[in-house]
């Protein structure tokens with residue numbers, strides 16, 4: 309693959325199935341420079357894992373989204389470097405530890421059971437709106453202490469906020485406005501906490517100090533917005549991908565139905581096999597030579613986690629989904645300083661929600677042969693999963 313050939317992050321073909329394209333990158337151009345888009349893409353496991361660890365060379369301060377949202381860089385965990393990053397992370401991380409999210413067990417089961425009653429009464433349903441995002445929106449708003457919103461509308465805004473538009477090769481106005489709506493909604497909540505503190509994460513951020521200084525309103529709003537976007541969208545997208553894997557591999561699904569204790573293994577293998585968080589951005593802070601090519605300070609570098617996880621040098625028979633694999637070291641949650649803050653929460657919620665689902669609906673079938681995919685330079689998720697109970 310040459311520099312003038314395009315690995316096009318805005319191509320519907322790549323949204324639908326990036327994996328054959330990743331294979332070409334790994335084999336033919338492991339340090340690939342896109343002459344048109346002016347960025348590098350790293351695709352082999354060893355390179356991506358090393359770059360994720362090496363924040364001094366591969367900085368996040370210009371943002372970690374391929375098309376960064378205006379106003380976000382420098383104000384969130386994913387877009388700061390140490391030492392500020394580490395202090396901000398220390399403030400937030402306790403809230404997302406498994407022991408501190410276990411109180412969500414009953415609420416998740418309640419939302420899941422209500423959704424499953426409705427689904428079973430109909431027989432045919434759409435998994436994304438009627439199950440995965442119904443659960444993640446309700447749980448996330450509750451965890452953040454945010455007023456209950458119409459799950460469909462808040463998810464619509466979040467999906468728009470993480471989406472990019474092929475025709476403008478970046479974000480269009482509607483997508484930017486959706487993020488602004490989210491930021492305004494959170495800003496009002498921060499203002500309310502200033503006069504009426506509550507026992508929740510937003511209050512904790514509003515009252516926190518780093519080196520004797522309060523966080524700015526922009527930092528609180530942007531950090532909270534990341535939690536809302538990841539907690540709703542990354543998490544429901546991940547459940548969608550897991551569901552799809554279990555649909556496509558019925559023999560492995562049936563083993564899970566008989567032995568639900570295998571769910572954590574299925575989750576890890578899905579994080580490796582086709583996670584929702586495919587690619588994140590870094591900016592070179594110093595020169596780095598890789599595979600005979602020179603990455604210069606200021607260059608944009610994309611870490612293709614989704615490709616690294618399919619690298620046969622690291623994972624044998626890497627294009628095969630296998631819940632017995634135990635893929636230690638997968639990069640489904642990234643790596644290094646920016647390793648996903650919500651990983652324990654994400655595993656916990658998915659485990660509870662998907663066990664519940666399989667108990668009630670062990671056999672299901674997609675009712676379409678062609679899926680539409682969210683348009684995004686970072687993430688991968690089906691827009692809808694129309695299913696019928698078999």
Ligand code: HEM
Pocket residue numbers: 360372385386387397404534535536538539540542543546583584585588589613639640641642643645646647648649650651653654655
């Ligand atoms: C299964 C669902 C999820 C997946 C696949 C996922 C994936 C990732 C990945 C790959 C990164 C690394 C980004 C980078 O390298 O720049 C990341 C970072 C992050 N994730 Fe997640 N995530 C998920 C769920 C969540 C949830 C539920 C939350 C919180 C509500 C969350 C919050 C964050 C934050 C705050 C960061 C930045 C951490 C830092 O920079 O220190 N994620 N996530």
